[in-house]
Amino acid sequence: MINFTVGPVQSSDAVRAVGSENVPYFRTPEFSAVMKENEALIKKFAKAEDTARVVFLTGSGTASMEASVMNTLTPEDKAIVINGGSFGERFVQICHLHQIPITEIKPEVGHALTAEMLAPYENQGYTAFIVNVHETSTGVHYDMDLISEFCRRNGLFLIVDAISSFLADSFNMKEYGADIMITGSQKALACPPGISVIVLSEKALARVAASQTTCMYLDLKSALSNGERGQTPFTPAVGILLQINARLKAIEASGGVEAETAKIAALAQDFRDKIAQLPFEIVSESMSNAVTPLHPLTASAYDVFVTLKDEYGIWVCPNGGAMSQIIFRVGHIGELTPADNDQLIDALKDMQRRGLI
């Protein structure tokens, strides 16, 4: 199978080699050193301030989304949530569950966030801003310059879910004034799923220190204090953390985050050039390099997913719920090459010959 989904994605030989090994015991200085190195490289690639800290939670991206809200916001806050798809909707649900007062801004499916949409919320007493910078469900990448300036003007605490965008799109935590940046192991980090990552600015650390969290497992205070010595409060997914270490060092050795982002951008462009001749419409007006969301003009999106899986050995990423018949997505993260793009294009051309699209 060739995997063009948005996660889990294909891993490098080096990452898979780590996966084939026995998992070592981890309450050791040796493992602490690995964790410290992971923290330093994530900070470097996120362009976080020197005083920032990184927490590695054993859990999905949602664990880190919820932990971020629970540990840094309170019912005294008043937050804006950008809800342009199922991951924005998840932040809305998390805030409701934890009684964080919010206002939703709902861009239409496939549409970018604009200055006009933000304008009504200037100087309205908001304290926080929550956004999935890449709304993975619809493939829309929001304008971080616009968001960053709005947050600075209004003094907002800025939580950015960059789960599927980190490494794929350029991001500068310090320049954007982002207080929290979230990512996950199975996106452009191209490791197996099971670890999510939270980068916290000094302002975020102060909020965590002042918080009273009612979940032991998602308590960032204990994660941060254990992290000072390169450890975790509970047994983490040690194997995946070692795979992340191999991957981060490989990125660093091949030119760092800029080179990695450029590679993903080039792969995305290659695919977008090649798909232009086929009966699909790109449905996002502002794309991430991580994924291309496609609407088949002549077939059901879900049928295209099933046929590619069952007859061509190719996974693309189906959409859930109401969009499942309308949109599927092609990912450009993980161990993929232009030759892989060619195989997908050839399969689609064959489906066209067969009258399936």
Added chain:
Amino acid sequence: MINFTVGPVQSSDAVRAVGSENVPYFRTPEFSAVMKENEALIKKFAKAEDTARVVFLTGSGTASMEASVMNTLTPEDKAIVINGGSFGERFVQICHLHQIPITEIKPEVGHALTAEMLAPYENQGYTAFIVNVHETSTGVHYDMDLISEFCRRNGLFLIVDAISSFLADSFNMKEYGADIMITGSQKALACPPGISVIVLSEKALARVAASQTTCMYLDLKSALSNGERGQTPFTPAVGILLQINARLKAIEASGGVEAETAKIAALAQDFRDKIAQLPFEIVSESMSNAVTPLHPLTASAYDVFVTLKDEYGIWVCPNGGAMSQIIFRVGHIGELTPADNDQLIDALKDMQRRGLI
């Protein structure tokens, strides 16, 4: 390195082979079938009732301990917690955090639970009983017959953390009337850490259905409803779930849970026979087959751990906190053989010759 810790432990070649592969896309009928098979085999090995359900959480054992308490108990309950070590203490903290009224029973370190300890709590209005059947920190395995009879007489909802005991010690959820049984991927399941497992009886399912949980990530209602179609609400540690599948099928093919437990019991007995000649005292009066807790009579326990790690390529399991100088533990779970026991014994004999123990 040879790994004699209590997790992560050594994995079979088959499990490691799965770890070397790319992780497949998982929102598919193929992965759902794997999850359904995992659920069926866990139920079979736990000897759960037919109507029981299994949830696989991406997280440590603590995630499942906390999820069990949050989703099945309320401040209207009145629970007994057996607190004989750091994992019993963890349940105490979880209950305090979620405002579950509890009474602690605290057996001394290394001591079993007795009928005398339970007697004062008969007919006192308790509704629930929480126990780590194997208190992994001290290597004490509690008497499930005693606990089971007490719970039946008093009509108590019974939560059993069997994280390090499942497969290593015989357990029969139905016979014991246990309502929840918890385990983890990195103990006798001998897979990498990252997945914890909750088996729920019909009574537990009813409690979950009636609960209002204030944590999206640990919400068992959504885990159970997604599980009906073999899926999870959020991206799980797909690779580890596939490794668990390989391992469960291997156990089934080699005689099932009884054969696996007998194998671990024999390995433990082999080690206990061989260690008798060396200057160590076994500090538990009621052991699990999973681990032997040892007090070095002539040296610091932590020094023994460090010397074995740095000079002999062997990991044993150090204890944390106050017990770190007094007790270390030798595990008998994971891919280990009597020949591995010999290597550890030879290393300890060499340390004795060198005057280190």
